Amino acid sequence: MLLAIDTSTKFASIALFDGEKILAEESWLSRESHTLQLMPKFVNMMETQGLKPSDLKVVSVALGPGSFTGLRIGMAVAKGLAFSLKIDLVGIPTLDFLAYPFFYQPLPVWSILEAGRGRIYTAGYKRVGKKWKRLTDYMALAWEDLPSKVADGKAIFCGEIDQYGREFIGKAFGGKAIVADPAFSMRRAGFLAQMAYELWLSSHKDDPATLSPIYLKGM
Numbered sequence: 001m002l003l004a005i006d007t008s009t010k011f012a013s014i015a016l017f018d019g020e021k022i023l024a025e026e027s028w029l030s031r032e033s034h035t036l037q038l039m040p041k042f043v044n045m046m047e048t049q050g051l052k053p054s055d056l057k058v059v060s061v062a063l064g065p066g067s068f069t070g071l072r073i074g075m076a077v078a079k080g081l082a083f084s085l086k087i088d089l090v091g092i093p094t095l096d097f098l099a100y101p102f103f104y105q106p107l108p109v110w111s112i113l114e115a116g117r118g119r120i121y122t123a124g125y126k127r128v129g130k131k132w133k134r135l136t137d138y139m140a141l142a143w144e145d146l147p148s149k150v151a152d153g154k155a156i157f158c159g160e161i162d163q164y165g166r167e168f169i170g171k172a173f174g175g176k177a178i179v180a181d182p183a184f185s186m187r188r189a190g191f192l193a194q195m196a197y198e199l200w201l202s203s204h205k206d207d208p209a210t211l212s213p214i215y216l217k218g219m
Contacts, residue, residue, distance in 0.1 A: 001051065002200070003042070003059045003081070004193035007034045007074035008066030008094040009113055009160065014042055015189035016049060017197055022190045023049050034073040042077075056081065058088040058205075060196030062189075064214040065121040065138055066094055066113055071213035079208045088205040090196040093214055095138060097192040098159050099125040101184065103132055105156055112159035115140055120165070121216060122146065124155070140216040147172045158185045 001023075004015045012034055013027035024045045030037055046053070061078035064071045082089040098111035104127070113121040119142055124135040136149065143165060147153070153173035158180035161169070169177050 001055045001057055002193050002197050003056055004061075004189040004196060005038070005042075005059065005074045005078050006062035006094065006097075006187060006189045006192055007038060007070040008062045008064055008187070009070055010067070011160070011187055012038065012070070012074075013187055013189035013192075014038070014045060015193045016045060016051070017190070017193035019197060022193065025188060025190045027186055027188055030070075032069070034070055038073065038077060053081075053085055056085055056087055058090060058196070058200050060090045060092060060192055060200075061211075062094045062097070062192055063091040063211075064094050065115070065140065065216045066213075068215065071215075075211070075213055079211070082208045088200060089208050089211060090200050090204065091206050091211050092192055092195050092199070093138065094187070095121065095123045095159075096125075096132075096134065097195050098187050099123075100132065100191045100195060101188075102156055102158065102180075103127055107178070108135065108151070108155045110146075110150065110155050110157050112157060112161055112165070114160045114162070115216075118142055118164075120146070120160075122149075124150065138214060138216060143168045150177075153177055156180060159187070161185065 006013045012030040015025040016023040095111045099109045102109040108126045153176040
């Protein structure tokens with residue numbers, strides 16, 4: 001059984017994955033209440049599924065980029081479970097699994113997270129054969145700097161895109177760009193769980209003593 005934890009931003013999500021199906025998943029607007037909400041939701045989810053902590057074999061955690069405090073809370077809980085239960089730990093960058101639902105789309109996908117003060121965290125992705133490939137570094141930039149990063153403007157944009165962002169993408173890229181609807185843009189721990197499980201099956205695991213969040217400096 002794998003537990004996935006994402007507290008990268010004001011939106012949070014957790015999920016349980018048994019290797020074949022998502023048994024439970026919850027995503028919510030946590031704002032600044034990750035500390036108060038995360039563990040009760042985890043305990044309730046485990047109890048609802050009739051599971052005990054000893055049933056967990058691996059815990060996965062979103063690495064960011066994102067909120068300094070949010071990432072630290074998720075990381076602390078994941079590491080605490082890994083140490084106390086003696087289970088494996090797998091970290092996945094947040095922008096990676098945010099884009100993953102669009103794996104089967106032919107267009108490049110740009111995942112976006114709010115970074116505050118008119119800035120965003122972003123990275124570009126595309127399916128190459130049967131593999132999901134990141135095309136760029138993880139970046140912190142202003143909306144106005146995004147067009148210079150996107151080749152020819154033909155792309156899908158997903159994630160935390162507010163009204164300003166939607167209008168900006170529409171003006172900057174015209175009809176060549178697609179902005180994912182809110183339901184498709186919600187960050188779901190189920191995708192984090194699936195990516196982490198596949199990585200874990202390949203014998204990958206991270207060291208709880210050294211695994212660190214991805215923090216990007218602003219401009």
